[in-house]
Amino acid sequence: MIAKYFAPLSAGAPGAFGLQDDVATLLLPEGQELVAKVDAIVEDVHFFRDDPADLIAKKALRVNLSDLAAKGAAPIGYLLSLSLAPWAGDDWVGEFARGLAEDQAQFGIHLLGGDTTATPGVLTVSITALGSIAAGKTIRRAGAQVGDLVFVTGSIGDAGAGLAVLKGEGGSLSKVDRAALIARYRVPEPRLAFGRLLPGFASASLDISDGLIADLGHIAEVSKVLIAVDAARIPLSSSLAAIWGKGMDAVVRAATAGDDYEIAFTAPPAARAAVGAAVRETGLPVTEIGVVGTGEGVVLLDNGKPVPVPHSGYTHF
């Protein structure tokens, strides 16, 4: 199985040794630091057995690449730890590997090493993504300063809406909107091109996986600041508006849904021009949605008045 499906994914990475050795090696350019991230996705928790195997592979890979992007790092390759449930046969593995191959080509990375084991439990895919960045330039959560602005890439809530569609909501949606939302749920888009420009202006950043409000809460917590978000500015796609509308309910749902894999970041006001230049260079829309102040937690404001946010386990008001 390794020789047939996975060894080809290591072609082009000298330190992968064609997956014919016990370890992978990686020599970073001088002055670069390694950036590493591991994240697992689990059957019946993060995906379903019937999901297309190539998309499961892409999701497992992309949730990690998204972290690298949000930290300003460039991905190099990854290690795969695959626990195969009895139901996953040769065809499934072939489709899974095909998904990885497509993403490798898209993102210019390689499989560096891995481990495949049978499990009597559910199928689990754990990926360790490796990347690099100029030493000391990794953008942390703990850098937001009072007076900074808060930005977010792309649009918020689409993945959550896509999951809702898969669960039966939105029966009157157009085919195009259905497909767009489901795709956002199944195949996150790591914002790598934009991410590499972040070290030029961002004071703190992360990728949104728990939900916009919860993740901004993570920045607020370790930066020891208050983040105030203007609800009206949170960018919603037309597909999301088609299923949930544009009201405050839709905004709150979008901002707490999670799985966005957009980048939320803070930057000083003087960096607005640099943010604009990055938008023009990458073509990725970025929206200014709030400010960093004194205090703690995240507050969502509707015309200046705090809006109650449910599931606010990660936030403080």
Next chain:
Amino acid sequence: MIAKYFAPLSAGAPGAFGLQDDVATLLLPEGQELVAKVDAIVEDVHFFRDDPADLIAKKALRVNLSDLAAKGAAPIGYLLSLSLAPWAGDDWVGEFARGLAEDQAQFGIHLLGGDTTATPGVLTVSITALGSIAAGKTIRRAGAQVGDLVFVTGSIGDAGAGLAVLKGEGGSLSKVDRAALIARYRVPEPRLAFGRLLPGFASASLDISDGLIADLGHIAEVSKVLIAVDAARIPLSSSLAAIWGKGMDAVVRAATAGDDYEIAFTAPPAARAAVGAAVRETGLPVTEIGVVGTGEGVVLLDNGKPVPVPHSGYTHF
């Protein structure tokens, strides 16, 4: 749970950011290459639910450190991907983390990052070990040359005998022998001190996990050589002799049992003195057990005559 049990394991590693960020960073000394290895252990496949949680943690960590050792690398830290089954509660996680803490102190490494998720399946521990070595010095499987000698550290078969004891064999064994064999199965000893000296003399090496014969087969395959092992020279412990005897059956069983996590390596005859010096420096016994010749596969010899080896799925005769 992360703050309580795992964040303390990251103390002392600046690039772990106290596990309060999305990634880990690592700056290697100039001229060093990264050496990375991922391996998962799965409940009911590699360990049992009733095994002590601290020993499960140590096994998960050590099987990876053993690979780094066999390649000549020094470990730096690791990423943990933990899929927690419903049966594993707070106490279990506490014991698991205690095991990691003990091994971190012993091996001078730190937890750099991780991911914890609930699983409806079996408990799975996937660890990515990161280490370093002078660039280009990683010892590969594909370096054995015709005329090289074959060496192995420590003793072979103890872990396999320990598993046999756990399954009910060896009822008449002494307590000491029982405990010694079970410990070899449950808690492998990565040969890190010896491993770091390997680049001085080894042409190829790996750690023995599948079994001595099978793993030498891996070296033979990628080095495109024949490896001939003298059965009488395979080092057996007195505990192993106490359960299986010293006959050819015991030797064959030991050499095919696996889970040894000793290092098997090849080196030219001129390196005998360097091997001896490494033995004196580390106190780890090393035994010369065979030679590298022209051909393919592994042959086990009893007074010069080939011995049939069962379960020879990985070997060729």
